Amino acid sequence: MADQVIPTQDSFGRLQDGTEINRFTFKNKNNITVRIINYGGIITDICVPDKNGKVADINLGFDDIKGYEKRHPYFGAICGRVANRIGGGKFTLDGKEYQLPVNNGPNHLHGGVKGFDKVVWKARVDDDNLVLTYVSPDGEEQYPGTLTTEVRYRLTNDNQLSIDYTATTTKATPINLTNHAYLNLAGQGFPNIEDHVLWIDAYTYTPLDENIIPTGVIAPVAGTAYDLRTPTRLGDRLKHVNNGKGYDINFCVGGQPGKLTRVASLEHPPSGRKMEVYTTEPGLQCYTGCNMVTGVFGKGGVEYQKFASVCLETQHFANSVNQPNFPNTILRPDQTYRHTSVYKFGLTL
Numbered sequence: 001m002a003d004q005v006i007p008t009q010d011s012f013g014r015l016q017d018g019t020e021i022n023r024f025t026f027k028n029k030n031n032i033t034v035r036i037i038n039y040g041g042i043i044t045d046i047c048v049p050d051k052n053g054k055v056a057d058i059n060l061g062f063d064d065i066k067g068y069e070k071r072h073p074y075f076g077a078i079c080g081r082v083a084n085r086i087g088g089g090k091f092t093l094d095g096k097e098y099q100l101p102v103n104n105g106p107n108h109l110h111g112g113v114k115g116f117d118k119v120v121w122k123a124r125v126d127d128d129n130l131v132l133t134y135v136s137p138d139g140e141e142q143y144p145g146t147l148t149t150e151v152r153y154r155l156t157n158d159n160q161l162s163i164d165y166t167a168t169t170t171k172a173t174p175i176n177l178t179n180h181a182y183l184n185l186a187g188q189g190f191p192n193i194e195d196h197v198l199w200i201d202a203y204t205y206t207p208l209d210e211n212i213i214p215t216g217v218i219a220p221v222a223g224t225a226y227d228l229r230t231p232t233r234l235g236d237r238l239k240h241v242n243n244g245k246g247y248d249i250n251f252c253v254g255g256q257p258g259k260l261t262r263v264a265s266l267e268h269p270p271s272g273r274k275m276e277v278y279t280t281e282p283g284l285q286c287y288t289g290c291n292m293v294t295g296v297f298g299k300g301g302v303e304y305q306k307f308a309s310v311c312l313e314t315q316h317f318a319n320s321v322n323q324p325n326f327p328n329t330i331l332r333p334d335q336t337y338r339h340t341s342v343y344k345f346g347l348t349l
Contacts, residue, residue, distance in 0.1 A: 004128035005155045012037045012044075013065040015120075021065050022123055024130045026155035031055055032345060034155050038123040040116065041078035041132050041151055042068060043181050046161070048345045051272025056187035058273065060309050063299050072296060073289075074180040077117035078151060079110040081136060081143050082329070083178040084250070084285060084318035087213040091321040093144070093172055093330065100142045106211055110180070112141035116149070117180070129154050138170065145171030145333075159345045167337040174321040175331045177339060182289065182309035185268035185275065189302040193288065193310050194235030197267040200228040200284060202251035206317050206326075216323050218252060226251070228286075231267070238288060238307055246288035246307060250317050254282030254327070260340055264312055267348050278342040279314035282327045287311040314341040 005028045012023035023044065027033045031053075035045040046059040061075045062068055068075070089100040089108035100108040110117065121132035129152045136147040152164040165177045184190050205226045206214040221227040225241040226249060238246040255261035263284055264277040277284070288310050295303040320326040331337045 003157055005157060006128050007125055007130050009125070012039075015039070015065065015069055019120055021120070024123065024125070024153075026130075026153075028155055028157045028159065030157065030159055032155065032159055034153075034161055036130055036153055037065070037068070038121045038132060039065065039068060040118060041121050041179075042117070043076035043179065046181070046183075048273060051347055056271075057299070058183055058185050058188060060182035060184065060188045060298055060304055067298070073182075073292060074110055074117050075298075076179070076181045078132075078177065079180050079313075080116040080149065080175065080177045081111050081141065081147060082108070082174050082176045082321070083110055083180075083313065083315050084176065085109050085213055086174075087211065087319050087322055091174065093174070093321070098142060098144065107213065114141065116177070121151075126152075143173055145169040145173040147173060147175065147331075149177070151177075161343045161345070163341050165337065165339040167331065168335075169331050169333055172330055172332045174329045175337050176316045176320065176329050177337075178285070178313040178315040179341070180311060180313060182304075182311055183266065183275070184309045185266060185273040186271055188299055190308070191305060192235075192307050194233070194238075194307070195268060195270055196234045196310065197231045197269065198228055198234055198264070198286075198310065199231040200251050200253065200264045200286065201262070202228070202253045202284070204252040206250045206252065208249065212248065213319050214250065214317060214323065214326075216325060218325070221251075231265070234288070234310070242290075245290040247286040247310075248288070248290055249286060251284045251286060252282060252317070253279070253284045257282070258338070260342065263314075266310065266312065269348060272347045274346045274348050276344040276346070277312050277314065278344070280338070280340045281314045281316060283315050283317045285311070285313040285315060285318070287313065314339070
């Protein structure tokens with residue numbers, strides 16, 4: 001118990017309907033603080049020291065629950081039942097076609113109009129874990145089956161933030177869960193990520209069509225702007241990716257299925273902050289905030305702009321339910337969905 005980081009609880013305010021939202025705070029012996037609320041399972045703060053010991057919040061978001069209750073780009077949230085896009089919002093499962101709500105052009109994105117990011121999760125502290133549970137009823141957002149999902153957050157004294165996802169269902173259903181934290185290692189108010197250095201251990205990626213849906217091809221990164229196998233300064237790359245729009249693409253990073261594997265690292269040499277990403281998932285969606293072109297006002301009234309953050313979302317490939325050659329995303333009643341990701345914070349050497 002002495003070496004465990006036990007979360008504390010306080011109130012984060014009330015939703016418009018009066019529901020009180022709870023906030024849980026982890027703080028380890030190295031002065032790293034992570035805060036999570038039970039609305040959307042949202043990580044509201046990740047505060048880490050730089051090479052001089054100065055602590056900054058590296059996680060974009062809002063100061064209060066009112067910001068999160070309004071429409072926003074999934075800051076820090078759990079995304080599901082199916083994260084990422086499903087083309088046309090359609091899929092066929094066991095001979096039956098399903099039409100989901102479309103909320104991203106012609107596509108279904110991150111679980112639909114009211115995905116897991118917009119629901120109140122049941123929360124409890126279990127030893128040094130924050131345990132969030134949500135029961136999604138059969139037919140919610142037009143998905144089949146009652147899906148019971150548990151997400152466990154844990155911060156250790158060796159600076160690892162782990163997220164363990166499990167789920168069971170009463171009917172066959174697609175599932176693809178992730179956390180959508182937006183990160184800027186210089187501090188959440190810093191205007192860009194140009195001095196960040198990104199490494200992704202992926203030899204292949206999934207090219208997209210005009211509707212931002214994978215074509216089904218698994219293509220080599222060699223010779224493309226998607227080759228990040230050598231640590232790359234983002235300021236030297238972003239304007240040359242996707243006609244200047246930056247990254248919003250899935251990298252195929254999977255090692256052995258179910259084995260926790262180091263798949264990415266993000267460094268900010270000026271501050272010395274570093275984050276490594278480990279996952280059991282086959283995919284890593286890298287998104288550099290290209291859709292925040294009009295700006296979003298976040299913590300302290302800061303206007304977040306395009307290229308002010310990077311998301312490294314561990315998950316299955318987008319539109320997998322419609323691509324038989326992609327790793328399977330169908331969960332059946334006799335199975336348990338499992339997914340673990342770890343974000344390890346530290347300093348560059």
